[in-house]
């Protein structure tokens with residue numbers, strides 16, 4: 001019996017989400033719409049181009065003033081086709097527009113070629129050569145550069161990117177044109193957020209970095225993963241009239257308040273009892289942080305379970321949180337005979353010794369909603385299969401990248417390897433494979449936190465764009481997150497919902513506190529977050 005699933009069932013499955021489409025899924029959505037007969041590829045390209053122009057003018061209202069000058073860089077595929085539409089629409093507004101093409105006009109796909117020919121009735125198209133770029137680098141009065149070189153069709157490294165980017169950088173310094181990227185900044189893989197052929201750590205030194213990126217129909221995973229947010233600058237998604245997409249990957253958004261409410265006649269046990277296990281004396285801070293997270297997220301009761309010799313330390317530091325001295329695994333097994341304990345958290349500060357492995361075994365045998373973090377994961381580095389054999393579907397693993405590499409070394413290696421082909425292996429691919437292997441929810445931490453369920457559902461929770469929270473990179477923040485997930489599991493939220501909800505609340509708490517945040521502040525910021533949600 002999985003008790004965490006039986007309580008507060010009303011909380012389950014109530015988070016909102018927006019689908020994120022891979023290049024293949026986007027192509028399928030487009031094909032389906034065209035097969036339905038209601039729309040043609042040319043219609044979609046026209047809407048896409050119009051969407052970019054509208055978004056750029058909305059972003060920079062000063063561009064509405066008088067005739068401006070733009071440079072449009074078009075690539076060899078349909079992304080380039082969007083570029084020709086944009087050039088035509090800007091020209092129609094009275095702008096002076098210079099258009100460059102990378103590649104052979106004869107080989108443009110049909111819709112792009114159609115728009116190339118329409119543009120040729122208006123103005124010329126120069127090949128995108130170094131010379132041509134040099135003529136424009138530093139050109140006075142260019143207000144807007146449109147990057148329509150590559151979109152979702154990028155299949156191999158865009159090696160000339162450095163040259164284009166270098167000139168754009170010089171140009172930006174001289175004339176400060178705004179760069180608007182069509183769909184994605186060229187060179188960025190829309191599935192993974194990685195710049196193909198560029199060292200992940202330094203990609204942005206050599207890649208096109210937009211001020212604004214305008215995508216179509218739905219955002220793509222690469223807008224949120226890895227280098228995506230820096231590359232895109234700001235993200236706007238414009239509707240091009242396709243039916244609402246469904247996809248197995250989605251962007252985590254605000255949880256619905258109802259799932260977190262304590263409204264209605266209830267008592268503390270109706271909200272579950274979370275247990276956080278602690279390591280030896282002097283190592284209990286991480287467990288106390290997790291426990292505080294579990295309590296503030298609304299678990300009815302929270303207990304720190306600790307070695308007998310650590311009871312005095314915890315008792316001196318805790319009030320609302322109870323302390324339970326445990327005599328090893330036997331003590332834990334005896335404690336968990338009481339079915340009122342509905343959520344468990346093991347890992348923060350637990351230690352890497354054999355006792356941790358035994359505690360994990362005992363905890364998992366009790367089949368409660370269980371978060372395994374930090375040492376409870378690293379302990380199984382030598383033989384992850386032993387851990388996978390014990391996990392059950394009410395578990396959530398919360399590794400950071402280092403811990404992930406200990407349990408899933410092959411997947412971490414694939415992620416570390418240079419991305420040379422598009423679509424590139426992504427953090428979503430890695431986390432989805434990990435969840436399938438573990439048979440439970442895996443939350444892979446980072447600014448681009450990815451949460452995967454064994455059935456293939458994946459949520460990306462990105463602390464990026466307007467939700468950036470760089471102050472979360474602070475010691476102990478992960479311990480609080482593990483505790484918050486445990487608290488939600490204890491309350492009866494399903495594992496995927498608990499992980500997604502906690503990830504969102506965690507970043508929201510950091511944002512509401514702001515600069516100077518330390519881990520202790522995170523649980524204390526939750527009441528303000530809840531109040532803001534109308535709870």
Ligand SMILES: NC(=O)C1=CN([C@@H]2O[C@H](COP(=O)(O)OP(=O)(O)OC[C@H]3O[C@@H](n4cnc5c(N)ncnc54)[C@H](O)[C@@H]3O)[C@@H](O)[C@H]2O)[C@@H](O)CC1
Pocket residue numbers: 026027029030044045048075076077078079080081082109149150151152153154155156157158159182183184216240
């Ligand atoms: N799928 C859709 O529903 C829509 C797509 N649209 C646009 O179409 C784009 C996708 O078009 P495509 O699939 O034609 O792909 P792209 O225009 O992104 O590029 C594909 C072309 O570039 C070549 N290529 C890939 N990597 C290269 C490299 N490193 N160096 C040189 N050549 C390279 C490919 O062989 C292919 O010819 C989207 O990003 C979007 O801008 C829009 O028109 C709106 C609708």
Ligand SMILES: Nc1ncnc2c1ncn2[C@@H]1O[C@H](COP(=O)(O)OP(=O)(O)O)[C@@H](O)[C@H]1O
Pocket residue numbers: 400445446447449463468469470471472473474475476477478479480481506
């Ligand atoms: N730049 C960042 N922006 C937003 N969140 C971040 C950033 N860096 C780290 N985080 C988050 O901070 C937490 C750090 O957790 P972890 O690495 O386990 O550290 P610790 O073990 O010290 O608690 C994770 O939830 C992670 O997603």
Ligand SMILES: [K+]
Pocket residue numbers: 079147148149150151181182183184185186
């Ligand atoms: K582009």
